[in-house]
Amino acid sequence: MKFEGVDKELQKILDANMDDVAARRRAREAFKEIQLGIDHCLLKIPYDGLKMKEILFMQSYEVNSRGLEIFSKSWLPEISPLKAVVCFCHGYGDTCTFFVEGIARKLASSGYGVFAMDYPGFGLSEGLHGYIPSFDRIVDDVIEHFSKVKENPEYQSLPSFLFGQSMGGAVALKVHLKQPKAWNGAILLAPMCKIAEDMVPPWLVKQILIGVAKILPKEKLVPQKDMAEMAFRDLNKRKLTSYNVIAYKDKPRLGTAVELLKTTQEIEYRLGEVSLPLLILHGEADTITDSSVSKALYDKASSSDKKLCLYKDAFHALLEGEPDDAIFQVFDDIISWLDERSIRKNPH
Template identity: 55%
Template sequence: METLRFPSHTLSPFPFTHPSPKHTLNTAVSLSAKKKSTIEGLSEELKAIASQNLDFAPSRRRVREAFSEVHQQLDHFLFKTAPAGIRTAEWYERNSRGLEIFCKSWMPEPNVLIKAALCFCHGYGSTCTFFFEGVAKRIAASGYAVYAMDYPGFGLSEGLHGYIPSFEDLVDDIIEHYRKINERPEVRDLPRFILGQSMGGAIALKAQLKEPNNWDGVILVAPMCKISDEMLPTAAVLKVLNLLSKVMPKAKLFPNRDLSELTFREPGKRKVAGYNVISYDDPTRLKTGMELLSATQDVESQLQKVSAPLLILHGAADKVTDPLASQFLYEKASSKDKTLKIYEGSYHGILEGEPDDTIFAVHNDIISWLDCRCSVK
């Protein structure tokens, strides 16, 4: 295992601030429209489209369609170097809770033997498309069937944008969907892995804890598995927020903080991130914030129960999720096969926001780890 010096100052995976209870009450306003687009070089028509209310899935789907050609022209390592010949499919399916879920797959070329299934869990506010398209294509080109879905309320799936009424339900949605994926004929008898990024790391961990024998390995990228104590709201504010979450759960009460500078080390890649126009970047909804806090506390209390083969990847300079928490997870997990890799100087977005050579190295580390565990099957 690579041992590196960790930064002394880190921020929590959830950008809490410490407003007074009075300020919290006065800011209980749910925005009715997305803020005006600040993307440079867009036509006025596309700016208007990007600025519309994205609360519900039909509008998010229209916006994504309107930007499809623009996305194909973006200047980013992931898009420019994506392997050709990858077979992709997109579809919608209704889950057991009656929600229409957006799903996507990336398959290697027909003449490439599939080694395993890899199921992806995206981060808070993000989507299973856009940047992950490039990541998925690279992994698929190495012989893996890659699957992903947008959570209810995120991306192209149904649900109020950015709203997580129950983190446990969200985990169950993931388990339900990927259980069906793992029964598909093309991957039914193959190893199965789950990859979680940031908040998706907490989801992947909880999925493994609920079904410990269902995965041949868990890959965590800058996982949200602990919130630093110093970043939590004061006890008084937390009490107010908890009470308010019961009466106005959908209100966007947590002050917004732009985390793009903490996620993308390279300014050029930070600008490209703005084109993921269906991501959620408004102030966090009250119930969502409380659910994220509860989920990280639950995960932290069960780290010793994590038993699957484990790969943890984290940027040493990450100030969104704490790399020390990944070190703690590595030490506490009961997994006999576990690996921790820390990337010196790297920020939160190690899959997409670093210099090209670092992104390439992170992807290669994931693929190499998968290859080693599939070769013995």
């Protein structure tokens, strides 16, 4: 991707092979200021009194129990008391930097402590870019990281919520299914409970890919449409997706595609086991994840407290790719839902 006004040295850093995490970290460091200066409503709002922290242990990253360097970040309101802890699970190919930065700042400015991590193989965490050898392992890494956050004496008494976006919705649901009593609720934004039929290759091609994945799991062979075009309705915002320089934008790796398929099939089968308070938000024109499965989740979940918000004409990227007023409407729905449940759980 070529950027106007970028010098040759920076362009060279951005053109490097991002399979290795060192290249991704160099690109993000070199491009960070340009990223945060883009013309997007989420990144243009001035926020005073916010404390942002990128975890800087062990040569800038925290090493988890599997020996992997994990990048994580937190956003906290400095002045107002914390209402609750929100643990954010990012989508496929994404990172908890860039657009997530804007989402987290907005939540933190409303009184929430927001915590996020890059999954292994994504963003600034160690691992082959875009490769998920085991979805369950990612879920365990997320549980390990967020459990440490929640054990912090400053946050122990606060309500805690999962916030999953797209594939992160599948991560959040699997976290809940492994820890049914650990969370006070979940916000699921266009959750990947099922991949839309148009995104899945024909049956025969799928069987061939599953077979080849056993031998060549890291190969990038899965056909894919233009994700930005499918996810972002606002054309100006769609152009800004190229600034997410460490996002994984290649064809999905075979092993990853098979893991995503298996995970969505499992979640679809287990919708009735979902029991925590739920806010599900989905665009009715989403062609990446299937809004009909969000409706099925709402119907089948055994939660006594559940709410479904469907947005007419909205695409997949509800908080990044819609017109400004639509983005802020979704935020209002999320923050009012959180406020209601945080005050109820934390009256002081």
